[in-house]
Amino acid sequence: MTETLALNGRFARHYAEMVAAMVAGMVLFGPVWSLSLGWWGDLARPDISALVMATNMTVGMSIWMRVRGHGWAPIAEMGAAMYVPFLVLLVPHWLGVVSGDAVMIGGHVLMLPAMLAVMLLRRAEYTAHHRSKPLPGLLKHRWPTLLALLMTIESWVEPLYPPAVALMVLPTAYLAIGAYRKRLREPGVLGVQLAGLGAYLVLVVVALAVPDEVAKYLIGAGWLLHGVWDYVHHRYDKVVPRAFSEWCGVLDVVVGLTIILLV
Template sequence: MDTDTTSRPLLGRVLARWPAALAVAVSLPGFLSPPPEADGLATSLGGALLMLPLGYLVVAKLRRRWVTWPVVVAAMAVVVVTRALDVVSPAVVLAAIALAVLAWSVVDGQLRRDRTLRVQALGLAGFAVLTVAGLTFLAVSPDLGVVLVAAGWFLHGIWDLVYLRRDEVVARSFAEWCAVIDVLLAVQLVLLL
């Protein structure tokens, strides 16, 4: 019996879903390691939440789906460096970058002309509200803050699924990866409560 032929279809399916498989692999240690404090993880994830809609905004601004992964890697680098320097919250730096991209889009008129860019700007604004609310409530009512940050990640996962299904704005591989990892991170946060 040739076992190789029975494993190929499964392997082919896994390879076709590599972004989802990667997201699960990256998320798995968070489920298996000793749980951190919910508000500490929520503070960390809340600070990085704007990275997600900022990526969509930049890719929509550039109108080049192929730049999705480089933009995301650059945004992740901003979060890592900002945390390492510990001078200002990553959320503040990401918001400043978003404002610069929006100002550029107003000046060159693209925000007025481009519906896709406007939708991404509105999405960014909504996720910014969740970010600010989540980070603010972490100091006053930690459980509510954790729920708000988790909601932001979960809702961005839904956002990703919409764009994966529509095959628009960002690379499909990113939308798939991001949808899975966003939902898994939201679940991790909720399980810590």
């Protein structure tokens, strides 16, 4: 009984991991298409969009499956589970029977049972322990930077311009994470974090009071300065996990630069 529960739990965890990897691929690789092929009008066609979406999810899931030690045959089968639901619905779409929205929604809905069916065909594959493959050096050590760059790639085409009050999220996040990790109890740490919170509060008030043309530079500077804040915390391993400060620092710098240069 205990062994059966363990196997079922392992199976469910594999399924959840692949769904998460699929969603991550969809979110992270979507901007790459917009940046590289945004000029191509047909990219917005429902059939093209559906295949692009399936590709993004397949890439994300395939990467994770390789990391988890799966072979190419299971990866190919799972990739088919991404494409087949869309391909099945595209035929009636091309015949004018099914709308583009129905293709997109239906493909995503059918994909989940398709993935489950593939896993059930190889149940032993997804209930066994898999030795994760070592990640390439750059991906292993600099994945927060790569993730942040991938998340912000579209900002160079359509700059993100958060309102001034959004700056308060930056110091507040450090306080919240520091409190959770009990790092604020260290000597002087709470005072520094509260000083940072106060400085950003002043910056937000000023940005709200000045003309928009000036506020843009203040907001951009606020994001850039928080990138420096992130670097210092990463350098000395303070308050937040180093992976978070690295990711946050790169994201902050990209957002700040695109606000100042492109907005």
